[in-house]
Amino acid sequence: MAQIKEITVSELDTKEFIARKQAEISKIVGKGIAINALSGGVDSSAVTMLGHGALGERLKTYFIDNGIMREGEPAQIVSIFKKLGVNVQIVEAQDEFFSALKGITDPEEKREAITQTFYKKVFGKLVKESQAKYLLQGTILTDIDETVAGIKRQHNVFEQLGINPQEAFGYKIIEPLVELRKDGVRKLAEALGLPRAIFNRMPFPGPALSARVIGEATRERIALVRKATAIVEEELASVKAFQYMAILHNDRVTGMRDNKREFGQQIEIRCWDSIDARQGQPTELPFNILKKLAGRIVEEVPGVVSVTYNIASKPPSTMEAI
Amino acid sequence: MAQIKEITVSELDTKEFIARKQAEISKIVGKGIAINALSGGVDSSAVTMLGHGALGERLKTYFIDNGIMREGEPAQIVSIFKKLGVNVQIVEAQDEFFSALKGITDPEEKREAITQTFYKKVFGKLVKESQAKYLLQGTILTDIDETVAGIKRQHNVFEQLGINPQEAFGYKIIEPLVELRKDGVRKLAEALGLPRAIFNRMPFPGPALSARVIGEATRERIALVRKATAIVEEELASVKAFQYMAILHNDRVTGMRDNKREFGQQIEIRCWDSIDARQGQPTELPFNILKKLAGRIVEEVPGVVSVTYNIASKPPSTMEAI
Numbered sequence: 001m002a003q004i005k006e007i008t009v010s011e012l013d014t015k016e017f018i019a020r021k022q023a024e025i026s027k028i029v030g031k032g033i034a035i036n037a038l039s040g041g042v043d044s045s046a047v048t049m050l051g052h053g054a055l056g057e058r059l060k061t062y063f064i065d066n067g068i069m070r071e072g073e074p075a076q077i078v079s080i081f082k083k084l085g086v087n088v089q090i091v092e093a094q095d096e097f098f099s100a101l102k103g104i105t106d107p108e109e110k111r112e113a114i115t116q117t118f119y120k121k122v123f124g125k126l127v128k129e130s131q132a133k134y135l136l137q138g139t140i141l142t143d144i145d146e147t148v149a150g151i152k153r154q155h156n157v158f159e160q161l162g163i164n165p166q167e168a169f170g171y172k173i174i175e176p177l178v179e180l181r182k183d184g185v186r187k188l189a190e191a192l193g194l195p196r197a198i199f200n201r202m203p204f205p206g207p208a209l210s211a212r213v214i215g216e217a218t219r220e221r222i223a224l225v226r227k228a229t230a231i232v233e234e235e236l237a238s239v240k241a242f243q244y245m246a247i248l249h250n251d252r253v254t255g256m257r258d259n260k261r262e263f264g265q266q267i268e269i270r271c272w273d274s275i276d277a278r279q280g281q282p283t284e285l286p287f288n289i290l291k292k293l294a295g296r297i298v299e300e301v302p303g304v305v306s307v308t309y310n311i312a313s314k315p316p317s318t319m320e321a322i
Numbered sequence: 323m324a325q326i327k328e329i330t331v332s333e334l335d336t337k338e339f340i341a342r343k344q345a346e347i348s349k350i351v352g353k354g355i356a357i358n359a360l361s362g363g364v365d366s367s368a369v370t371m372l373g374h375g376a377l378g379e380r381l382k383t384y385f386i387d388n389g390i391m392r393e394g395e396p397a398q399i400v401s402i403f404k405k406l407g408v409n410v411q412i413v414e415a416q417d418e419f420f421s422a423l424k425g426i427t428d429p430e431e432k433r434e435a436i437t438q439t440f441y442k443k444v445f446g447k448l449v450k451e452s453q454a455k456y457l458l459q460g461t462i463l464t465d466i467d468e469t470v471a472g473i474k475r476q477h478n479v480f481e482q483l484g485i486n487p488q489e490a491f492g493y494k495i496i497e498p499l500v501e502l503r504k505d506g507v508r509k510l511a512e513a514l515g516l517p518r519a520i521f522n523r524m525p526f527p528g529p530a531l532s533a534r535v536i537g538e539a540t541r542e543r544i545a546l547v548r549k550a551t552a553i554v555e556e557e558l559a560s561v562k563a564f565q566y567m568a569i570l571h572n573d574r575v576t577g578m579r580d581n582k583r584e585f586g587q588q589i590e591i592r593c594w595d596s597i598d599a600r601q602g603q604p605t606e607l608p609f610n611i612l613k614k615l616a617g618r619i620v621e622e623v624p625g626v627v628s629v630t631y632n633i634a635s636k637p638p639s640t641m642e643a644i
Contacts (some may be wrong), residue, residue: 306634
């Protein structure tokens with residue numbers, strides 16, 4: 001595979017790009033069946049629309065419910081695509097992910113457990129069962145900048161899927177977005193008819209809410225941070241910020257409820273001003289908003305007695321906590 | 323011992339109180355020797371001045387350097403008293419306290435380790451070696467509100483000091499402040515000639531900086547929170563607030579230095595508006611102050627990549643974190 005030639009956002013002619021990619025996909029897949037996993041992020045959403053345009057019902061799109069999504073997210077994504085005429089099948093896989101996450105506190109191991117569960121246990125199985133030989137993936141240029149491009153990387157994908165390289169001979173991975181970066185994909189997604197909630201979606205990490213829990217990501221702790229996340233997203237919806245989030249800490253802090261000491265939990269809120277995620281500043285939220293956020297969180301999220309707001313800049317901070 | 327009759331701050335006639343208490347102390351101690359431990363808090367400072375006025379050099383005052391005080395605190399306290407003609411002896415006991423704190427992460431166990439080390443290992447030994455039979459203590463009415471007053475409590479003090487109740491027959495504990503509450507002691511301390519830094523001193527917990535470290539209070543971690551505390555106290559010195567503090571978390575968060583990921587530390591800042599410590603609100607510090615604080619802390623405190631500001635109210639939060 002040759003060096004990939006970037007198409008910048010200003011160079012991108014979405015109409016031409018869509019027609020060309022759909023023709024490519026049609027040509028490769030022919031009368032066959034293709035499969036893809038939709039996360040609701042802009043990349044996998046754009047790929048789903050491109051693939052559906054090319055293959056119609058011969059593209060099987062799955063949404064893996066890993067149990068670490070935000071409140072109502074699986075249903076919301078499915079409903080958005082249904083309105084666009086795309087049938088997405090939800091795959092219930094919460095147990096698989098929570099067993100894989102059990103006892104893990106190290107952030108890297110957590111990420112690895114989620115990746116392995118996704119590829120080997122859940123999606124790999126779907127691929128094999130579906131008998132589809134074509135996989136559509138939302139890889140973008142930024143994803144492969146630091147990895148080895150071409151055959152070698154695709155070998156890795158097969159390995160991740162638990163598919164033997166010998167068997168893999170029959171499989172083909174299609175990555176229609178590899179020439180684009182995030183801003184190009186957003187422009188493409190809009191042109192593909194996806195709603196603003198998708199094409200302008202706030203960055204959200206691959207390991208989802210498990211990246212918003214310091215320490216072990218149990219079902220209970222994910223439920224707490226999910227609730228706090230919903231409050232933060234609701235209260236800050238009208239704030240112009242690059243990204244905002246709630247993080248559940250592992251450290252316990254003292255609180256007081258009904259005149260009794262309670263060794264409770266703490267939620268940290270982060271809200272970033274940023275152009276390109278390389279540098280970031282805490283958004284100067286008015287104190288009445290900060291106090292309202294804190295008040296709602298200690299009232300509505302069980303066991304939380306303390307709330308903080310991050311005031312450091314990136315660098316040396318990063319946007320996400322783990 | 324009969325029920326203690328409170329003297330409210332408005333009832334307190336400091337001149338009369340000082341004369342009466344000094345006469346009482348003189349009468350009890352006679353030609354003997356008394357001993358007391360000075361922490362630099364307003365209670366023990368007032369007792370030191372009262373006792374010194376009554377007994378002069380026959381009161382031996384010790385400042386126990388437990389290694390968990392703030393930057394420059396031991397020297398500063400000794401110098402304040404030197405200016406007032408009172409000779410305070412610093413007792414170097416850092417090793418004793420840090421060995422006692424080793425491996426302890428539970429807040430209650432931490433507190434207990436400090437209390438036991440103070441009484442049994444350090445001050446108890448000083449009492450016995452000094453051959454003083456009279457102990458001056460800065461107990462105030464609030465301290466005994468929830469404990470059993472009188473003989474029984476004094477027995478506890480002897481037990482804490484590791485002094486056998488039989489031996490204790492010869493010992494006497496003198497508590498000149500038991501009729502007062504904190505506001506009364508502040509008024510008294512001012513009348514005794516103590517400087518504003520003492521009589522108006524911001525509340526500071528008994529377990530000192532070990533209460534500002536979540537998790538194990540090692541020498542290294544105390545050094546980090548000491549540095550952050552100095553920055554917070556310097557930057558907020560002119561802010562009208564009830565209390566402010568820096569807290570070192572145990573949770574690690576991701577940061578980035580010299581383009582490398584760094585699993586770093588987080589400091590939480592709290593600054594409280596409050597009348598009487600029963601309820602509290604986060605002080606609405608301007609963002610330029612918050613950003614300056616965060617900037618200095620990530621730059622000057624090694625390994626810290628993230629800083630938060632507490633935005634919850636008391637209750638359900640408490641003022642201190644542990």
